[in-house]
Amino acid sequence: MGSINVTFVLGLVVAGLGAYMIYPMLSTPPVPKVEEKWWGAGKPTKEDTRIRDFKINVSEDVLKDLHHRLASHLPFQEPLEDVKQHYGMNANLLKKIVDHWKTKYDWREREKFFNQYPQFKTQIQGLDIHFMHVKPKQTKGLKVLPLLLVHGWPGSFREFYEAIPALTTPQKDRDFVFEVVVPSIPGYGFSDAAVRPGMNPAAIGVIFKNLMSRLGFNKYYIQGGDWGSMIVHVMSVLYPDRVIGVHSNMCFVNTPIANIKMFMASIYPSFFVKEEHINLTYPLSRIYSYLLLETGYMHLQATKPDTVGVALRDSPVGLAAYILEKFTTWTNKEWKDLEDGGLPKKYTLTNLLDNVMVYWLNRCITTSMRLYSEAFSGEYYGQHWDRLPVKEVPSGCLRARHEIAFSPDFVLGEKYENLIHLEDYDNVGHFAAYEEPDLFTKDVYNFVDKVEKLPRGPKK
Ligand SMILES: *[C@@H]1O[C@H](CO)[C@@H](O)[C@H](O)[C@H]1NC(C)=O
Ligand SMILES: *[C@@H]1O[C@H](CO)[C@@H](O)[C@H](O)[C@H]1NC(C)=O
Numbered sequence: 161m162g163s164i165n166v167t168f169v170l171g172l173v174v175a176g177l178g179a180y181m182i183y184p185m186l187s188t189p190p191v192p193k194v195e196e197k198w199w200g201a202g203k204p205t206k207e208d209t210r211i212r213d214f215k216i217n218v219s220e221d222v223l224k225d226l227h228h229r230l231a232s233h234l235p236f237q238e239p240l241e242d243v244k245q246h247y248g249m250n251a252n253l254l255k256k257i258v259d260h261w262k263t264k265y266d267w268r269e270r271e272k273f274f275n276q277y278p279q280f281k282t283q284i285q286g287l288d289i290h291f292m293h294v295k296p297k298q299t300k301g302l303k304v305l306p307l308l309l310v311h312g313w314p315g316s317f318r319e320f321y322e323a324i325p326a327l328t329t330p331q332k333d334r335d336f337v338f339e340v341v342v343p344s345i346p347g348y349g350f351s352d353a354a355v356r357p358g359m360n361p362a363a364i365g366v367i368f369k370n371l372m373s374r375l376g377f378n379k380y381y382i383q384g385g386d387w388g389s390m391i392v393h394v395m396s397v398l399y400p401d402r403v404i405g406v407h408s409n410m411c412f413v414n415t416p417i418a419n420i421k422m423f424m425a426s427i428y429p430s431f432f433v434k435e436e437h438i439n440l441t442y443p444l445s446r447i448y449s450y451l452l453l454e455t456g457y458m459h460l461q462a463t464k465p466d467t468v469g470v471a472l473r474d475s476p477v478g479l480a481a482y483i484l485e486k487f488t489t490w491t492n493k494e495w496k497d498l499e500d501g502g503l504p505k506k507y508t509l510t511n512l513l514d515n516v517m518v519y520w521l522n523r524c525i526t527t528s529m530r531l532y533s534e535a536f537s538g539e540y541y542g543q544h545w546d547r548l549p550v551k552e553v554p555s556g557c558l559r560a561r562h563e564i565a566f567s568p569d570f571v572l573g574e575k576y577e578n579l580i581h582l583e584d585y586d587n588v589g590h591f592a593a594y595e596e597p598d599l600f601t602k603d604v605y606n607f608v609d610k611v612e613k614l615p616r617g618p619k620k
Pocket of ligand 2: 436
């Protein structure tokens with residue numbers, strides 16, 4: 161045998177091995193079976209299927225304890241000169257926030273605000289799941305469409321309060337209106353936390369499917385950002401016959417093919433990416449170094465949530481710093497350069513503290529952070545949910561310019577095979593509904609209008 165032949169054979173072997181190794185990465189993995197587990201303490205018992213009214217009513221003792229802690233925290237470390245938010249939450253900003261909390265934030269008044277929408281709890285797979293269920297008051301001549309809204313971390317059901325009125329009130333030129341269901345993720349807000357490992361986005365998707373069934377909804381729309389977007393993605397993969405349409409304000413695509421495409425396109429970006437999106441997509445080195453800068457918390461929470469949780473659960477000021485830092489950088493990357501973290505441009509301190517209170521009153525920061533550990537566990541990651549596309553379910557993306565990571569048009573199809581709606585917003589970040597309730601609401605209406613106008617043939 162001549163040397164050419166040896167090289168040729170070796171080449172074939174290497175190519176074959178390469179294809180053998182890469183092929184499974186590029187092909188669509190099977191949809192995993194997700195069991196309906198019992199997540200409460202003890203052995204499974206007969207489920208209490210009642211839907212119980214729920215009102216937030218915090219005891220005086222809890223409020224006294226909070227004020228004691230706010231009054232007695234040790235002095236903060238002085239920030240370095242002129243660093244704004246570049247070393248994390250700036251203590252000068254934190255002082256203002258805590259001062260507002262102590263002197264202007266009136267929980268009893270906020271409690272009334274929180275209780276303006278009907279809330280309930282119901283037991284699902286051993287856990288009490290908390291949710292708001294808001295029906296439109298006027299429905300004459302209109303279709304009433306059920307819509308599940310799913311929050312993420314470090315958000316809560318509070319993020320949707322400003323969007324709910326428009327979603328549940330008839331709009332001009334629309335022949336439908338929504339009936340919204342806004343749950344708290346297990347381990348978040350007023351929902352119970354799992355007592356054993358495994359409460360990952362797929363497990364949450366099962367619970368929310370069961371919640372919708374219990375409310376009598378077998379077909380509905382779903383919407384989510386942050387973890388909410390992962391959860392509604394999983395639901396669209398698992399229950400394509402139930403989900404009429406899926407809308408997300410974080411249509412982030414992270415499949416091997418998408419990443420290869422992104423890399424290839426970096427050679428000649430303007431051929432693949434719209435002019436106005438080039439800076440959001442390339443150079444990849446800048447994008448990745450930004451992600452590294454902003455995702456330390458993720459690594460921490462995916463590995464040691466219970467350790468950092470001890471301090472955050474014990475200190476309301478520590479908790480506020482940890483949570484509200486995200487509301488500066490994730491709303492707008494450039495707000496890091498601002499003394500006030502940019503917060504007054506979009507939020508009031510009262511609204512932001514509402515969300516912090518959902519975590520404080522429920523002592524749920526540790527259980528909320530565990531979702532990262534569950535989602536990045538070898539077992540869950542090994543199921544390759546990232547690579548499972550939403551096939552026939554009509555999908556819509558609200559793409560915010562200031563979102564932490566940007567997915568350009570040419571990769572979105574890897575995850576959303578039936579993407580019928582894609583709208584860009586320049587002045588929106590990670591918390592679309594909370595930041596810009598009017599834009600958010602309008603985008604959801606626009607998307608659903610498109611879905612409702614699709615021809616509905618019999619399903620294959
Ligand atoms: C909250 O609970 C207290 C004590 O149980 C009760 O007196 C009060 O009326 C409740 N408030 C609301 C708004 O339900
Ligand atoms: C993209 O970045 C370059 C270099 O910083 C800048 O000159 C250009 O104006 C930016 N383009 C857009 C569309 O923002």
